[in-house]
């Protein structure tokens with residue numbers, strides 16, 4: 485079969501820049517697709533961390549004035565990923581996170597910053613780089629949402645376009661005047677079938693309206709976002725486009741998340757040596773100042789602290805955690821209020837609750853290897869990756885029955901699930917887990933069934949290939 489060439493467009497890519505699961509997916513999918521004959525190159529902005537690694541890459545294009553300052557396009561590779569880097573210092577050479585200032589506010593020019601990324605994606609789609617003319621442009625989340633829009637409004641021949649939603653909550657909304665500054669035809673595009681969204685423009689809406697195909701990261705989330713509530717303002721559009729919308733479950737990179745080779749954990753283990761997990765549990769308890777109790781059910785949480793993740797519900801369920809003699813190891817950062825409340829809880833119940841505020845990849849691995857159960861009580865969850873890592877590490881997932889969590893964890897086979905999402909139902913799930921934990925054979929069976937679950941990209945990447953090929957076939961004259 486002829487190879488498929490795909491330009492992926494993403495605002496973060498693991499292991500180069502990561503704030504969440506989008507980076508994991510953007511970093512792992514191209515490698516998984518290689519085995520299926522897909523040549524994927526990924527376009528990303530040249531933030532400082534990117535330039536440190538790829539600053540010496542080949543310059544393939546230079547502009548004296550790209551959206552208000554000099555810019556370059558570089559081509560290089562890192563960790564098995566083939567990358568295009570858009571190096572535009574006045575847009576991307578800034579400290580901290582890709583999206584917000586060090587004080588935590590959105591950069592006021594985010595509209596221009598990410599329009600610039602999509603503009604060059606569309607140009608590559610039109611043949612800017614003769615050595616790599618893609619069959620498909622695959623845009624991830626709102627930051628890349630204008631790529632299908634530029635390709636649509638530019639007119640003429642163009643590659644197929646796919647828009648993937650990782651999270652409906654982030655829609656890239658801006659004032660309509662921005663259209664002018666970013667070279668979109670406001671007259672032609674400012675209606676309900678174009679960029680217009682409640683009187684402004686939305687980059688995500690543009691992508692969803694104008695891409696040939698839409699995917700999201702689990703089948704259940706694909707259904708949920710077609711409702712008014714789950715669609716967060718875009719449910720109607722998605723119902724109208726249901727025939728081109730599908731859900732493809734995420735996988736995880738099983739070489740990064742491998743308990744047999746993981747350099748970040750205290751003791752490596754396989755399914756045959758599950759008892760070695762107790763050494764990781766002891767190391768985790770020691771590291772976080774938790775009481776050294778092998779018999780206490782140790783709950784792990786690795787999460788952004790935002791409304792989405794439902795961690796306020798866990799605070800409400802804390803009497804159950806403590807009453808059942810459980811321990812909690814939480815690693816996360818985000819909302820100041822949640823950070824404060826968890827730190828306070830950890831001070832009050834030292835030895836039983838530990839909260840590490842921050843981002844720490846090595847500790848995330850140790851929590852997966854050392855906690856008995858991993859908790860994800862999300863209000864909505866497009867896919868979720870930590871429960872997949874947990875399955876692979878023998879930490880039994882306790883999750884709400886929403887989105888990708890519902891598609892990847894099932895009770896009684898691999899974990900504990902609850903719904904509708906409330907602190908009462910979470911408490912009940914915690915009680916069931918506590919009861920099961922004291923039956924060693926039953927708990928071990930849960931772990932083993934989890935460890936035998938395929939959480940890799942192997943088959944899931946095949947679903948993207950099928951989508952690309954069917955899109956190409958449908959566009960052939």
Ligand code: ADP
Nearest residue numbers: 504505787788816842843844845848868869870
């Ligand atoms: P989301 O993308 O909504 O944040 P996911 O579960 O899809 O949620 O992905 C989160 C990713 O980020 C996982 O790889 C998880 O291990 C990682 N992660 C989240 N918070 C932290 C943290 N504080 N420290 C280290 N890794 C984290």
Ligand code: GLC
Nearest residue numbers: 505506650701865866867868
């Ligand atoms: C988003 C979602 C998460 C998903 C990730 C990768 O950040 O919140 O559920 O796993 O993207 O697709």
